[in-house]
Amino acid sequence: MASSTSLAIITMAMAIVFFGIQARSLPVSPDPNLCVERDPNLKCCPSWMGKKIVDFTPPQQPSPLRVRRPAHALDPEAAQKYAAAVASMRALPSDHPWSFIQQSNVHCAYCNDGLLQNGLNISLEIHGSWLFFPWHRAYLYFYERILGKLAGDPSFALPFWNWDHPAGMSIPEIYRDNSSSLYNPTRYPKALNFTDIGGCPNDGNTTTLDALKQCNLRVMHRQFAAAFNSSDLFLGHPYRAGGKPNPGGGVLEWLPHGPVHVNTGGDISQIPTSGLDPLFYNHHANVDRLWAIWAAIPGNGSKTFGDPDFNDASFLFVDENLQLVRIRVSDCASTRNLGYIYEDVPLPWLNVTTEVQMVERSVAQTMAAPDGYDNSSVVFPLVLHSTITVEVERKGDQILISDVQLNKSERIWFDVYVQRVGDGSSLKTTRTAAGSFVNMGSNGTHEGSTLTTELRLGISEFVNAIGATDDATIVVILVPKIGGDKVKIGKILIT
Template sequence: KRGAKSVGPNMTSCHPSYGRKDLLVDCCPPGFQFPLPFVDFQFPDPQSPLRIHRPAHAVDVDYIAKYDKALSIMKSLPHHDPRSFSRQANLHCLFCTGAYDQQNSNAPLSIHRTWLFFPWHRMMIYFHERILGSLIGDETFALPYWAWDIPQGMVIPDMYTNNSSSFYHTMRDVSHLPPQTADLNYVWDTKLIPEDQIDINLAFMYNQMVSGARKTELFRGCTYKAGKEGYCNGPGTIELAPHNALHTWIGSSLNPGREDMGKFYSAAKDRIFYAHHANIDRLWEVWREAHKQQLDIKDPDWLDSFFYFYDENLRLVRVKVGDVVDTIKLGYSYEQVHRPWLNMRP
């Protein structure tokens, strides 16, 4: 059965969109023309080595040097190259602020607060990671993940706060730099001591991953289908917090929308975005495993929803949600860490 109400973009419809209520932004690709030739997604060669994601707080200097090198090449590419960092960052602006209309409809396409949240971000970091790897000729390159769900990851990992790095990102809330412990359900600053904040965070993780996420829809967000009638607004547990909460917590309090991380249009300009989403992606896997894949979505409208991304060979690829449900087929996995929140039943 094919998805008759699947969501996908009309690629000829790109238009300026609202990055904030009071800010119109234009993230559309330059020299835009469509129909562009595209290819359908193919899995990477199953013989190639798995890309293993490691926690950002545990990577070594050689890894950081390698990632920095890839990123500096990516940042030096011109904006008309879809592999460039500015274009990569704009992907988030395009699909998260309604810059495209849906296919066969003038309904806006926006993937947040719906069941497209997990798969769309998986696609984004999948291609981003492969582009980085190809720029340094390393087909095992894997992004780090920011393991904010475990105590060692509850401060911003050092590799993101090194102010002698040429990638040091200033659009952040300085009061949340290390040694400040993150509040995974951040709304405003509290005066908790780290030990108490960590306990609260672990109990919160238990709630978002286990007790509050026993049904598919609670975890993955609402059922979003094509057209105006298909719209929904119901984020899953993890999307709401820690995901949204940490976007806000990282972004600069001096900017009206706590940019960069605080708003969709600007979030992916901060490299920590990619580690944040690698962790979200990992937690999707953790949740699936916890339920032995029994709660996976079978609806063809979800499986056939699709997007377009450029790959490391500059090909435009049409990729469906159903293509990205198995990380091993996608050629990657996550190094396990001990998860104390699993036993944090209040």
């Protein structure tokens, strides 16, 4: 006998076919009573399962608003108060909803297939979709409020790791003292000197610290240029109830978000354990800040999804009053609605120029078959064992790399370059990649951990930089950096 879920899907499909009715799924929400421990070595399910739920009420607006400041520039008093609050959180029993381990478990459960979609036997995943930014904003909000409660200071504001500014491009000093509650011993020592946010070439030429920092700034500019006026490119693809997880993340989720995790190392570099490093929360505060910056660009606020399935999607968190709270995406569309803002700090990457260079001409494989590919030379789908170069018909200014297949547990990283088709012995290309695909990976595997997703990049600025504005085709190059032999590429289009 068919289940009620199956019958609902069949009824919806029949309505579409026979009556032309436009279907819309329900917004995603977690099942409040069910959590599955996927990894026997890592218990992720939070202690609040099955408790009574109350709906979120925006806090009374403080005057002034709480101000989140750069971690590297915190004054000693603020840094001491922050460390003391985290120490109090660490001292709580492990099953207390405010405890540090429970805060980590919440992230693990939402990000490691522990929680299910409400009423459906389908994993809920907040990475790789339009839920990535709002979920983390809500998560940090409650984490910050709990720390404020433990500190006895309702004006407490979580600092952010300002890794998009040269002064913040290494682990801030307050996280380095091994006697501090903010310390984590598993981080890579090299991140104490410099944190690569994802685009600096390992070519032996970029050797000085200043050059590496300038490389980071070019990457930041590139990522905003690839998504500055598009909700889908910045926030990620739609993800609705009943849908498969990871339909496709926004540009900044892939990079710099992913590489900062990976290049910091240790606990923070793996999704299930990243919440065990206090620096994780400050890293994501900067990601949240970048969303606020993007939303403040004239016109972008109106471009944010108006879809009810986005705005009505909801999450569950324990608040500073030990209540289990349901918060919706619409509740956290603005930081001001949550009572905080970010300190206005310089954006040295904003006006960085997209640089180009001439390189030796590669033999570009022309994708000219009826299905868009010359299968005699490059056959898709293919495993990315090595660099591939293809000439792609240009129908717009967005690269679509679709049907990207991998195991969620594997660390995967490949860069995407664009290049102008040349008639001579050299080609014009951008100095830095037009974008990157980064899957952080996780320890251990479990049934259903294989995913299929896609990467979409805006390339208008890069096309202009290489002088290909009027060109009918563009050369696209995929360069594997980590785990290329463990990822399959379905096809490449420019739409």
